Amino acid sequence: MPRQIMTVAEMTAADRAAAEAGTPTIVLMERAGRAAAEVIRERYARCPTVVWCGPGDNGGDGYVIARHLRRRGWPVRVEALAPPASPAAQWAAGRWKGETGPLVSEPGSAALYVDCLFGAGLSRPLDGEADRLARIMPGAARIVAVDVPSGLVGDTGRPLGERSLKAQLTVTFHRRKPAHVLAAGRAACGEVVVADIGLEEMGQGRLFENDPGLWAERFPWPAADAHKHARGRMMAVSGEAWNTGAARLAARGALRIGAGVVTVLSPPGALAVNASHLEAVMLAPFESEFDLQTRAEKADAVVIGPAAGVGEATMRHVFALARNGAALVVDADALTSFADDPAALFSALDRDDVLTPHPGEFERIFPGLLAASPERITAAREAARRAGAVVLLKGSDTVVAAPDGRAAVGLNGAPWLATAGAGDVLAGFIAGLIAQGMESFEAACAAAWIHAEAGAVHGPGLIAEDLPGLAPSVLRKLWEARER
Numbered sequence: 001m002p003r004q005i006m007t008v009a010e011m012t013a014a015d016r017a018a019a020e021a022g023t024p025t026i027v028l029m030e031r032a033g034r035a036a037a038e039v040i041r042e043r044y045a046r047c048p049t050v051v052w053c054g055p056g057d058n059g060g061d062g063y064v065i066a067r068h069l070r071r072r073g074w075p076v077r078v079e080a081l082a083p084p085a086s087p088a089a090q091w092a093a094g095r096w097k098g099e100t101g102p103l104v105s106e107p108g109s110a111a112l113y114v115d116c117l118f119g120a121g122l123s124r125p126l127d128g129e130a131d132r133l134a135r136i137m138p139g140a141a142r143i144v145a146v147d148v149p150s151g152l153v154g155d156t157g158r159p160l161g162e163r164s165l166k167a168q169l170t171v172t173f174h175r176r177k178p179a180h181v182l183a184a185g186r187a188a189c190g191e192v193v194v195a196d197i198g199l200e201e202m203g204q205g206r207l208f209e210n211d212p213g214l215w216a217e218r219f220p221w222p223a224a225d226a227h228k229h230a231r232g233r234m235m236a237v238s239g240e241a242w243n244t245g246a247a248r249l250a251a252r253g254a255l256r257i258g259a260g261v262v263t264v265l266s267p268p269g270a271l272a273v274n275a276s277h278l279e280a281v282m283l284a285p286f287e288s289e290f291d292l293q294t295r296a297e298k299a300d301a302v303v304i305g306p307a308a309g310v311g312e313a314t315m316r317h318v319f320a321l322a323r324n325g326a327a328l329v330v331d332a333d334a335l336t337s338f339a340d341d342p343a344a345l346f347s348a349l350d351r352d353d354v355l356t357p358h359p360g361e362f363e364r365i366f367p368g369l370l371a372a373s374p375e376r377i378t379a380a381r382e383a384a385r386r387a388g389a390v391v392l393l394k395g396s397d398t399v400v401a402a403p404d405g406r407a408a409v410g411l412n413g414a415p416w417l418a419t420a421g422a423g424d425v426l427a428g429f430i431a432g433l434i435a436q437g438m439e440s441f442e443a444a445c446a447a448a449w450i451h452a453e454a455g456a457v458h459g460p461g462l463i464a465e466d467l468p469g470l471a472p473s474v475l476r477k478l479w480e481a482r483e484r
C-alpha cells in the first residue's frame with residue numbers, strides 16, 4: 001500500500017472531511033492526545049514532565065496528553081503560552097484538572113517536555129516566550145514534539161522565522177508531512193512516529209514515502225520460464241581509457257538487480273581496459289555517434305554520463321542514443337555537458353528517461369530552481385515537468401519526481417552512500433529495472449530504495465564496488481516479503 005505524505009492543507013481537509021462525516025475535532029483531538037501519551041509512555045520512564053500548550057488545537061492535544069499521563073501517575077503539569085482559543089482546545093483544557101501555569105521552563109526544569117505550542121496552524125515566526133524557549137532549549141533537550149516542533153513549517157521542514165524548537169521525538173497524526181521527511185525537518189523532528197487517529201485515507205495525493213509499498217507489487221521478478229533476453233538488455237557507455245570504471249559499476253549494478261543482458265559500449269581506446277575487467281558483462285566498441293546509435297539499437301535501457309567526459313562529444317552521444325527507443329538514464333557528465341543548453345537535452349528526452357542529478361548537477365541544468373522553491377519536492381516536480389522526464393534529485397532525502405506530478409521521498413538514506421561511484425551504481429540499478437520492464441518512475445524509486453538499503457546494510461567502510469554485491473540481500477528481503 002503506498003503511504004502518502006500529506007501537506008498541511010490536505011490534513012486540514014482530512015480533518016474537515018472527518019467532521020462532516022460525523023467525527024468532531026474533539027474526538028480526533030482525544031484520539032491524538034491519547035495516542036501521543038501512549039507513545040511517550042512507551043519511550044520514556046515516568047518522570048517530572050511539563051507540557052507546553054499553545055492557544056490552538058496543537059495546545060488542545062497537549063491538555064489531552066497531560067490528562068492521560070497524569071491518569072497513569074505521571075508528575076505532569078501544563079505551562080500555557082496563552083489561554084486556549086479554539087473550541088476544541090477549550091474543551092480539552094476544561095477536562096485537564098492538573099496544574100496550569102505560565103511558560104517558565106528553563107533547561108533542566110523538568111525531565112521531559114512535550115511541545116504543544118504550535119503545529120499545523122503556525123502562521124508567523126515564533127516570538128515572545130515561545131521564541132525564548134526555542135533559544136534557550138538545547139538541541140539535546142528531552143523534548144517530544146506533537147505534530148511538528150513548534151516554529152517549523154509543516155510543508156517545508158524549515159523554521160518560519162529565525163528558529164524552531166527541536167525534538168528528540170515527534171509524534172504526528174495520520175500521515176507524515178513534508179517536514180517529517182525532508183532532511184532539514186527530520187533534523188529538527190528527531191525520530192518521527194505516525195499515530196493513527198482513524199482518519200480516512202485521502203486518495204488523491206501524489207506525494208509518497210519511497211518504500212516497497214509504493215512499487216513492490218510491480219517489481220519485475222522473472223517468470224518461471226524466463227530466459228536472459230526476457231529480462232531485458234541494459235547498456236552503459238564507457239568513458240575513455242582512464243575513465244572506464246564508472247560505466248562498469250553501472251553495468252554491474254544492472255546485472256545484479258536482474259537485467260538479462262548487459263553490455264558496456266566502449267570507445268576503441270578503452271576496449272582493452274574494459275575487456276580485462278569484464279566477465280558476464282559484454283563489451284562492444286563504438287567510434288562515431290552513429291556506431292553508438294546502432295550498437296544501442298536493441299537496448300531497453302542505457303546509462304550515459306558516468307565518467308563520460310563533459311563536452312560536445314557527450315552531447316552528441318546523448319542525442320544519438322535518444323534517437324533509439326531505449327530509456328536513457330542520464331547522469332553525471334551527461335547532465336553537466338548540457339549546462340549551457342538544458343533545453344537541448346530536454347528536447348531529446350521522453351517520459352521514460354530518467355535524470356539523476358546531485359544538487360550541483362541539478363543547479364547546472366535547472367539554474368536557480370532549488371533556491372526559488374520552498375523545498376526540494378517542489379523543485380524536483382518542476383524539473384520533471386520542464387524536462388518531460390523522471391528526475392531523481394539525490395540527497396539524504398532523495399526525491400523522485402515524474403512529469404505527471406507523482407513524487408516520492410526516500411526515508412532510508414544512509415551517510416555511507418557518500419562515496420565515489422555510488423551514483424554510478426544507482427544509475428545502473430535504475431536502468432537494470434527499466435530493462436526488466438519496470439515503469440521509469442517506479443524503477444527510479446525502487447532503485448533508490450534498494451541502493452540506500454544496501455548502503456545501510458553494509459554501514460561503515462562502504463565503497464561503490466561493494467554496492468552491486470549488496471543488492472542480492474536486499475532483493476531477497478523483497479522476494480520473501482512479496483504478496484504470494
Ligand SMILES: NC(=O)C1=CN([C@@H]2O[C@H](COP(=O)(O)OP(=O)(O)OC[C@H]3O[C@@H](n4cnc5c(N)ncnc54)[C@H](O)[C@@H]3O)[C@@H](O)[C@H]2O)[C@H](O)CC1
Pocket residue numbers: 011012015028029032054055056057058059060061085086117118119120121122123124125126127130146147148173174197199
Ligand atoms: N490534523 C489532524 O488530524 C488533527 C490535528 N490536531 C492538532 O491541531 C493542530 C492544528 O491546530 P490549529 O489550531 O490549526 O493550529 P495550532 O494549534 O498549530 O496554532 C494555531 C494558533 O496559534 C496562533 N499562532 C500561530 N503562529 C503563532 C505564533 N508564531 N505566535 C503566537 N501565536 C501563533 C494562531 O493564531 C492560532 O491561534 C495540529 O498541529 C494538531 O496538533 C488535532 O488536535 C488532532 C487531529
Ligand SMILES: [K+]
Pocket residue numbers: 058115116117118119145146147148149150
Ligand atoms: K508542536
